[in-house]
Amino acid sequence: EPEVTQTPSHQVTQMGQEVILRCVPISNHLYFYWYRQILGQKVEFLVSFYNNEISEKSEIFDDQFSVERPDGSNFTLKIRSTKLEDSAMYFCACLKGGGTDTQYFGPGTRLTVL
Amino acid sequence: DAKTTQPNSMESNEEEPVHLPCNHSTISGTDYIHWYRQLPSQGPEYVIHGLTSNVNNRMASLAIAEDRKSSTLILHRATLRDAAVYYCILRISNFGNEKLTFGTGTRLTIIP
Numbered sequence: 347e348p349e350v351t352q353t354p355s356h357q358v359t360q361m362g363q364e365v366i367l368r369c370v371p372i373s374n375h376l377y378f379y380w381y382r383q384i385l386g387q388k389v390e391f392l393v394s395f396y397n398n399e400i401s402e403k404s405e406i407f408d409d410q411f412s413v414e415r416p417d418g419s420n421f422t423l424k425i426r427s428t429k430l431e432d433s434a435m436y437f438c439a440c441l442k443g444g445g446t447d448t449q450y451f452g453p454g455t456r457l458t459v460l
Numbered sequence: 461d462a463k464t465t466q467p468n469s470m471e472s473n474e475e476e477p478v479h480l481p482c483n484h485s486t487i488s489g490t491d492y493i494h495w496y497r498q499l500p501s502q503g504p505e506y507v508i509h510g511l512t513s514n515v516n517n518r519m520a521s522l523a524i525a526e527d528r529k530s531s532t533l534i535l536h537r538a539t540l541r542d543a544a545v546y547y548c549i550l551r552i553s554n555f556g557n558e559k560l561t562f563g564t565g566t567r568l569t570i571i572p
Contacts, residue, residue: 350503377557389504389547389562396557404559437503441557447492449560451503 348372350452352438358458359428367423367455369438377441378421379449380413382406382434389437395421428459464548469567472538480533480566482548487528492551495522495533496560497544504547504562507533543570 351370359365371378380392394401395413412424421440425432435454441447465483472478484493494509508515508522510531515522521534535542547565551558 379559381560381562388564389498389560391559391561394557394559401557402559439503439560443557447494447509447551448506449504451505454503 350438350440350450352436352452352455354455355453356456356458358460361430361459362427365425365428365457367425367436367438367457369421369423369452370419371421371438371440372442372450373419374442375440375450376443377401378413378415379439379441380423381437381439381451383437383454384431384434392423392436425457428457430459433457433459464550464563466546466548466563466566468564469569471569471571473571474540475537478535478538478542478568480535480546480548480568481530482532483530484548484550485529487550490552493522493524493528493531494549494551494560495520496547496549496562498547498565499541499544504560507546509551538568538570540570540572542568544568 353368378395381389383389391404393403393407410426414422435456437454438452439449441449492509492511495507496504497507498504508517508520510522510524523532545565545567547562
């Protein structure tokens with residue numbers, strides 16, 4: 347069964363550094379998402395992306411965040427200058443579209459900001 | 461967004477049925493009821509969804525009250541692998557690409 351993959355599984359970075367989290371969605375899916383989950387808290391929506399544009403973003407997704415689909419297969423989340431409070435699990439998800447409504451999630455990247 | 465209410469936690473014995481309740485008294489006529497679950501250290505995973513009629517799939521069954529103000533996810537024979545946080549989520553349409561809004565869910569513990 348096709349699955350969403352994410353790399354790295356764990357990223358440790360210093361505060362103020364840039365990080366790029368990578369996701370490879372399921373190949374024929376058209377809608378892409380990033381969510382995050384701070385330890386012990388709810389899964390929170392960050393951003394949705396379709397047709398090479400952001401469809402919706404949450405208040406969390408400020409100017410420090412950006413998303414890109416650089417080569418038609420990868421979907422990346424960049425945090426320009428990480429803060430301590432960015433430490434969380436980041437999940438990529440995708441949805442096929444065209445009448446299906448199931449989002450498929452990746453295993454997540456644990457980001458630790460020191 | 462219409463809100464859902466779930467118990468914080470539940471326990472069940474292995475190989476017994478589990479009924480996970482969800483209240484959504486402010487549900488609108490176009491809201492679909494979705495269930496996802498999150499196994500330990502994993503991303504959320506789709507379980508089942510429905511609108512008005514009860515639904516069955518290989519993972520679970522979804523029983524929807526006649527007034528749609530509540531629903532119950534039924535795991536017919538719980539295994540240790542079913543230990544997870546279960547989320548009941550309302551979505552406006554069955555065809556949209558809208559985001560998922562997660563609550564705190566129900567943490568299901570399976571007792572061997």
